[in-house]
Amino acid sequence: MSVYLPRPFVVDAVERETADTVTLVIRPQSGLAPAMKAGQFAMLSAFGTGEVPISVSRIARDRLHHTIRHVGEATRALTALKTGDSLGFRGPFGTAWPLAAAVGKDLLVLAGGLGLAPLRPVLDYVMNHRDRFARVSVLYGTREVSQVLFGRDHKAWRSLMSLRMTVDHDVRQPDCAPWSGQVGVITKLIPKATYDAQNTVAMVCGPEIMMRFSARDLEASGIERANIHVSLERNMKCAVGLCGHCQLSNFLVCRDGAVLSYDRVAPLLTVREL
Amino acid sequence: MSNRRHILNADAFDQLFDALRDAGYTTVGPTLHDGAIVYDALTCAADLPVGWIDVQEAGRYAVQDTGSGRYFDYTVGPHTWKRFLRPPREPLFEAIRSGAGVAFHAAAAPEETYALMGVRACDLAALGVLDAVLTGQTYVDTRYATRRSRAFVVAVQCARAGNTCFCVSMNTGPRASAGFDLALTELKDAGRHVFVVEVGSPRGATIAAALGLRDSTEEDWAAARAVSAATAANMGRQLDTTGLVSLLQQEAENPLWNDIAQRCLACANCTMVCPTCFCTTVEIDSDLEQTRASHTQVSDSCFHASFTQMHGGPPVRDTTSARYRQWLTHKLSTWHDQFGHSGCVGCGRCVTWCPVGIDLTAEAARLRASHEERA
Numbered sequence: 001m002s003v004y005l006p007r008p009f010v011v012d013a014v015e016r017e018t019a020d021t022v023t024l025v026i027r028p029q030s031g032l033a034p035a036m037k038a039g040q041f042a043m044l045s046a047f048g049t050g051e052v053p054i055s056v057s058r059i060a061r062d063r064l065h066h067t068i069r070h071v072g073e074a075t076r077a078l079t080a081l082k083t084g085d086s087l088g089f090r091g092p093f094g095t096a097w098p099l100a101a102a103v104g105k106d107l108l109v110l111a112g113g114l115g116l117a118p119l120r121p122v123l124d125y126v127m128n129h130r131d132r133f134a135r136v137s138v139l140y141g142t143r144e145v146s147q148v149l150f151g152r153d154h155k156a157w158r159s160l161m162s163l164r165m166t167v168d169h170d171v172r173q174p175d176c177a178p179w180s181g182q183v184g185v186i187t188k189l190i191p192k193a194t195y196d197a198q199n200t201v202a203m204v205c206g207p208e209i210m211m212r213f214s215a216r217d218l219e220a221s222g223i224e225r226a227n228i229h230v231s232l233e234r235n236m237k238c239a240v241g242l243c244g245h246c247q248l249s250n251f252l253v254c255r256d257g258a259v260l261s262y263d264r265v266a267p268l269l270t271v272r273e274l
Numbered sequence: 275m276s277n278r279r280h281i282l283n284a285d286a287f288d289q290l291f292d293a294l295r296d297a298g299y300t301t302v303g304p305t306l307h308d309g310a311i312v313y314d315a316l317t318c319a320a321d322l323p324v325g326w327i328d329v330q331e332a333g334r335y336a337v338q339d340t341g342s343g344r345y346f347d348y349t350v351g352p353h354t355w356k357r358f359l360r361p362p363r364e365p366l367f368e369a370i371r372s373g374a375g376v377a378f379h380a381a382a383a384p385e386e387t388y389a390l391m392g393v394r395a396c397d398l399a400a401l402g403v404l405d406a407v408l409t410g411q412t413y414v415d416t417r418y419a420t421r422r423s424r425a426f427v428v429a430v431q432c433a434r435a436g437n438t439c440f441c442v443s444m445n446t447g448p449r450a451s452a453g454f455d456l457a458l459t460e461l462k463d464a465g466r467h468v469f470v471v472e473v474g475s476p477r478g479a480t481i482a483a484a485l486g487l488r489d490s491t492e493e494d495w496a497a498a499r500a501v502s503a504a505t506a507a508n509m510g511r512q513l514d515t516t517g518l519v520s521l522l523q524q525e526a527e528n529p530l531w532n533d534i535a536q537r538c539l540a541c542a543n544c545t546m547v548c549p550t551c552f553c554t555t556v557e558i559d560s561d562l563e564q565t566r567a568s569h570t571q572v573s574d575s576c577f578h579a580s581f582t583q584m585h586g587g588p589p590v591r592d593t594t595s596a597r598y599r600q601w602l603t604h605k606l607s608t609w610h611d612q613f614g615h616s617g618c619v620g621c622g623r624c625v626t627w628c629p630v631g632i633d634l635t636a637e638a639a640r641l642r643a644s645h646e647e648r649a
Contacts, residue, residue, distance in 0.1 A: 002367065003413045003414065003416070004569075005366070005367050010374075029375060029376075047369055047376060047560075047564065048558060048567040049558065050556060071585030075585070085374060086374060086376035088369065088378060234582070234590065235581065235583060235584050235590070237554070237556060238554070240412070240413035241413060243553060243574070244574075245553065247604065247608070247612075249603075250608040250612060251611075251612075252612060255411070255412070272596070273590060273593060273595075274526065274590075274591075
């Protein structure tokens with residue numbers, strides 16, 4: 001069986017998240033959904049367009065959720081899919097968030113923009129196993145209020161963990177109450193979170209610049225690099241370590257990541273165009 | 275296999291082509307075409323560039339007829355064996371839509387069974403490098419693996435080193451000691467023209483048994499070894515690899531990369547002629563009714579802007595400087611971290627076929643000098 005051959009999947013439901021972002025709830029055309037771990041990704045493709053790496057944003061029984069923003073041709077086609085439409089699926093690929101390593105410790109989750117999607121399975125896990133962690137803090141930053149993801153989950157999250165949000169720009173929404181939260185970059189939220197730096201695992205996902213500065217500030221707050229985890233993004237074509245596209249210095253991100261501990265990648269994040 | 279070394283008279287060389295054909299192989303190897311020695315189908319020994327040599331320098335390549343009558347006195351040209359084992363275009367699968375459903379049909383398995391005639395030690399090492407990438411990881415490229423496992427390898431022990439050769443520095447040649455089915459060392463003097471034939475596998479022994487071979491003597495073997503020793507002493511280039519893996523990664527922000535980028539055209543020639551460059555992308559063609567879409571794997575290059583293009587914004591490696599740094603650093607440094615060995619085998623093709631003559635060995639040496647100056 002070719003490692004490049006997709007498996008036919010069907011869209012079970014489409015959840016609109018924002019103006020340009022939807023969550024596809026998908027299942028195999030036949031057979032069981034593959035077991036995915038929080039942090040892993042799949043290569044998704046609408047008919048006649050290219051494959052794109054999309055992290056799993058919820059792992060349900062027999063269904064996988066993938067949250068996709070329309071940013072190019074392939075994601076345009078994927079975000080246009082309707083319930084009942086088919087798509088191609090290859091996966092799961094890549095490393096997972098180190099949930100086991102966080103058990104018994106404080107858990108710090110930092111998400112920037114769409115970076116909340118790969119982290120939602122972590123929060124789902126916390127919701128189902130809250131007693132396995134000490135303090136759980138979620139810091140979430142978006143460009144503006146209209147970009148906030150998974151609003152329907154926030155109430156439940158707030159019941160079992162601390163959720164702090166910030167927006168880069170306070171753009172007034174016509175149908176919404178004025179934004180009462182923080183305005184500014186996500187790193188400003190780090191001092192507000194309560195955690196024991198010696199006993200914390202941090203998981204960070206967002207634009208690379210957001211991860212770089214977040215990881216830097218987390219390290220400065222006393223968390224060891226090895227306990228800070230980031231999810232890197234590169235142009236993945238094959239997802240199986242054979243096409244060379246997703247190289248970041250000594251890593252093939254599809255094979256060695258996308259989730260990597262900060263001690264392994266810190267020097268790479270400060271070199272331009274690496 | 276009591277004796278693994280034999281003698282084949284050059285005037286009986288066609289027997290090898292015949293034996294390979296009889297065994298079902300399609301023989302491919304060096305042949306003269308449009309002023310270059312390229313790899314193409316061969317039917318008999320006369321298809322080889324008999325008497326020709328190549329003259330190579332950074333950014334320069336020419337062939338000359340010496341009239342020597344020798345079969346293998348050139349080195350390596352613009353083609354590599356990946357042309358056959360991992361062709362630049364490979365069908366992956368077809369997506370076929372019917373109603374709301376879709377089916378994916380994998381492309382038919384490759385059927386070619388090649389005999390690779392005249393594989394030099396550097397290129398044999400390159401096949402090992404490709405094997406590690408395409409068949410040695412968790413996921414295997416089955417089309418490559420299929421062709422590779424079937425391929426019969428006739429190695430040739432180089433009798434000449436080119437001006438851009440540096441296999442000795444990369445510890446890949448000039449003598450191939452394993453990885454072949456048969457290996458030939460060409461010996462020609464006033465008295466005789468023969469090949470010392472080394473048998474490297476049971477498959478090689480089967481083909482060897484079909485040839486009119488006689489046992490080689492100690493003198494023959496000594497002469498064959500002497501050919502390789504002389505070639506090793508005449509390398510056109512050298513590369514000091516000591517500490518290069520960490521050195522290059524430490525020099526990621528050296529201004530010399532910008533200096534190289536002033537000359538580099540980002541044309542991707544080096545990646546096309548490199549025997550280990552394996553990068554690919556995928557092209558998709560669909561019919562007008564949008565019912566069938568074929569996905570084809572095509573060779574790609576880290577010198578293309580699209581290579582690191584993600585959503586929106588510029589590509590990750592937007593400048594030629596960053597792309598050349600990626601290519602050279604990958605070959606000589608990060609390949610070790612990714613796969614456990616060098617990605618460069620010292621064949622010199624990238625030096626010869628660079629249209630502006632950028633020399634990987636010289637650039638690595640300049641980076642080393644710059645590094646040591648600051649140390």
